[in-house]
Amino acid sequence: xxxxxxxxxxxxxxxxxxxxxxxxxxxxxxxxxxxxxxxxxxxxxxxxxxxxxxxxxxxxxxxxxxxxxxxxxxxxxxxxxxxxxxxxxxxxxxxxxxxxxxxxxxxxxxxxxxxxxxxxxxxxxxxxxxxxxxxxxxxxxxxxxxxxxxxxxxxxxxxxxxxxxxxxxxxxxxxxxxxxxxxxxxxxxxxxxxxxxxxxxxxxxxxxxxxxxxxxxxxxxxxxxxxxxxxxxxxxxxxxxxxxxxxxxxxxxxxxxxxxxxxxxxxxxxxxxxxxxxxxxxxxxxxxxxxxxxxxxxxxxxxxxxxxxxxxxxxxxxxxxxxxxxxxxxxxxxxxxxxxxxxxxxxxxxxxxxxxxxxxxxxxxxxxxxxxxxxxxxxxxxxxxxxxxxxxxxxxxxxxxxxxxxxxxxxxxxxxxxxxxxxxxxxxxxxxxxxxxxxxxxxxxxxxxxxxxxxxxxxxx
Amino acid sequence: xxxxxxxxxxxxxxxxxxxxxxxxxxxxxxxxxxxxxxxxxxxxxxxxxxxxxxxxxxxxxxxxxxxxxxxxxxxxxxxxxxxxxxxxxxxxxxxxxxxxxxxxxxxxxxxxxxxxxxxxxxxxxx
Numbered sequence: 001x002x003x004x005x006x007x008x009x010x011x012x013x014x015x016x017x018x019x020x021x022x023x024x025x026x027x028x029x030x031x032x033x034x035x036x037x038x039x040x041x042x043x044x045x046x047x048x049x050x051x052x053x054x055x056x057x058x059x060x061x062x063x064x065x066x067x068x069x070x071x072x073x074x075x076x077x078x079x080x081x082x083x084x085x086x087x088x089x090x091x092x093x094x095x096x097x098x099x100x101x102x103x104x105x106x107x108x109x110x111x112x113x114x115x116x117x118x119x120x121x122x123x124x125x126x127x128x129x130x131x132x133x134x135x136x137x138x139x140x141x142x143x144x145x146x147x148x149x150x151x152x153x154x155x156x157x158x159x160x161x162x163x164x165x166x167x168x169x170x171x172x173x174x175x176x177x178x179x180x181x182x183x184x185x186x187x188x189x190x191x192x193x194x195x196x197x198x199x200x201x202x203x204x205x206x207x208x209x210x211x212x213x214x215x216x217x218x219x220x221x222x223x224x225x226x227x228x229x230x231x232x233x234x235x236x237x238x239x240x241x242x243x244x245x246x247x248x249x250x251x252x253x254x255x256x257x258x259x260x261x262x263x264x265x266x267x268x269x270x271x272x273x274x275x276x277x278x279x280x281x282x283x284x285x286x287x288x289x290x291x292x293x294x295x296x297x298x299x300x301x302x303x304x305x306x307x308x309x310x311x312x313x314x315x316x317x318x319x320x321x322x323x324x325x326x327x328x329x330x331x332x333x334x335x336x337x338x339x340x341x342x343x344x345x346x347x348x349x350x351x352x353x354x355x356x357x358x359x360x361x362x363x364x365x366x367x368x369x370x371x372x373x374x375x376x377x378x379x380x381x382x383x384x385x386x387x388x389x390x391x392x393x394x395x396x397x398x399x400x401x402x403x404x405x406x407x408x409x410x411x412x413x414x415x416x417x418x419x420x421x422x423x424x425x426x427x428x429x430x431x432x433x434x435x436x437x438x439x440x441x442x443x444x445x446x447x448x449x450x451x452x453x454x455x456x457x458x459x460x461x
Numbered sequence: 462x463x464x465x466x467x468x469x470x471x472x473x474x475x476x477x478x479x480x481x482x483x484x485x486x487x488x489x490x491x492x493x494x495x496x497x498x499x500x501x502x503x504x505x506x507x508x509x510x511x512x513x514x515x516x517x518x519x520x521x522x523x524x525x526x527x528x529x530x531x532x533x534x535x536x537x538x539x540x541x542x543x544x545x546x547x548x549x550x551x552x553x554x555x556x557x558x559x560x561x562x563x564x565x566x567x568x569x570x571x572x573x574x575x576x577x578x579x580x581x582x583x584x585x586x587x
Contacts, residue, residue, distance in 0.1 A: 211504070212501070213504075235501070235553075243577060247575075247577065252575070271462055273470075279582055282470060282471075283513075287511045312584075323583075325582075332581040332584065
């Protein structure tokens with residue numbers, strides 16, 4: 001059966017991987033038959049209505065899903081297609097309370113014209129009653145015009161008439177409203193690096209968070225990702241090199257746990273512990289169903305791992321006859337670390353810790369300058385499932401989703417750049433990302449970063 | 462720190478990872494707390510194959526829990542609600558709030574305070 005998905009017109013490169021992930025969670029096959037990044041309308045093939053409902057109800061970037069009754073480049077084509085596809089079904093809807101809606105993308109019609117359009121479907125013979133509130137069935141006409149964004153991106157010319165029209169029957173709404181529930185502004189415990197609700201939920205979806213699964217974030221911070229994974233039913237753990245980040249300032253309260261409590265998902269929280277990914281305490285075996293993370297890359301938070309800075313010998317310091325690290329209040333020394341070295345560590349960690357077919361969804365930044373673009377990190381035990389990009393003004397960040405391959409199966413990493421850690425000792429020397437951006441343009445030094453909006457952010461809905 | 466987590470962690474010192482003595486870490490001076498949580502049999506069934514059973518028996522013993530069956534419940538036993546509830550109680554509802562976790566290989570001790578374990582290492586152990 002063919003269904004029409006109405007996407008939110010935002011985070012375009014995330015939309016297809018997310019709906020595919022939602023289908024994977026629901027255990028159904030999905031074929032994307034037509035997709036255009038400049039349009040919210042996408043036609044897919046799914047086995048049945050139950051499958052369509054299940055996929056849509058798990059998605060953040062889908063707004064709603066419809067059964068496709070017809071499509072065309074104009075009303076003549078549309079009516080012919082509607083007759084061909086659905087004439088045998090009209091009798092089933094003859095006496096059902098219904099309403100007709102018209103949805104436009106980047107266009108509009110007068111009230112008078114709207115009425116004319118709706119009347120043009122009268123051949124279907126629906127007697128109603130027409131019920132605007134709580135109808136049993138909703139029939140939607142969707143008109144797709146060419147949007148200004150597409151005009152400027154592709155140089156196509158604007159049109160007065162829609163280029164595509166659909167008629168469809170509504171089936172289900174998505175869980176997009178959950179974004180409001182997890183809004184950072186209303187969350188009890190957050191910090192400057194908390195990931196926004198929409199992208200956190202999408203990240204958890206990409207990694208196939210679901211009931212019964214175990215998820216982990218090695219850079220947990222205030223817990224944005226594990227909260228999202230737990231929202232979808234996974235039980236979650238987190239580690240962070242800085243215990244203060246998940247503990248918070250109030251003594252006797254665990255900041256991150258306050259959030260789980262706020263959302264009524266306390267039973268999904270397992271533990272957080274203070275640990276360094278490069279010296280992780282986790283056992284070297286497949287125990288995790290999913291990893292969701294945004295590794296620190298030295299933009300907002302400096303990148304540090306355990307160890308002494310250059311030149312300081314690693315000795316067991318004794319103070320008053322007691323080893324320094326056993327005295328109360330001991331803070332282990334940390335040293336700056338390379339972003340690419342850290343990424344390799346994350347991938348090795350994922351390859352070791354994920355169960356077969358377990359997924360990792362990891363964020364990483366890149367420049368918008370093609371010459372300096374960072375290679376996508378690869379590992380022979382991990383297959384890249386999808387790469388999505390959120391563009392900002394001078395830089396972008398990518399969400400890369402990996403799948404742990406079964407033992408004995410290797411992914412092609414020949415395209416990966418064989419790169420060792422950068423030479424150097426300071427954060428700037430160790431991180432190509434910091435080097436490629438001239439000082440004057442550094443968003444993290446000028447405070448510009450926090451105000452930078454995604455270029456094509458058009459709000460929530 | 463939950464008993465489940467204790468079954469997934471070992472000594473953070475790299476040289477210890479290859480030594481069988483580094484797992485499980487051993488609880489010392491552990492203060493325990495029980496917290497009732499929504500019963501999640503699905504999770505227990507999914508996670509049980511990944512549990513190291515001898516290590517769990519050791520941990521349960523150290524924490525003063527009644528002796529666990531010698532072998533890991535499998536097959537039909539995973540349909541038995543009481544078995545799953547007992548495991549749920551031990552793995553997810555039991556926390557160590559204060560205490561220490563010690564590695565039997567290198568002797569390093571990791572502290573647990575307010576339920577949070579600290580696995581950071583001093584520089585001479587990194």
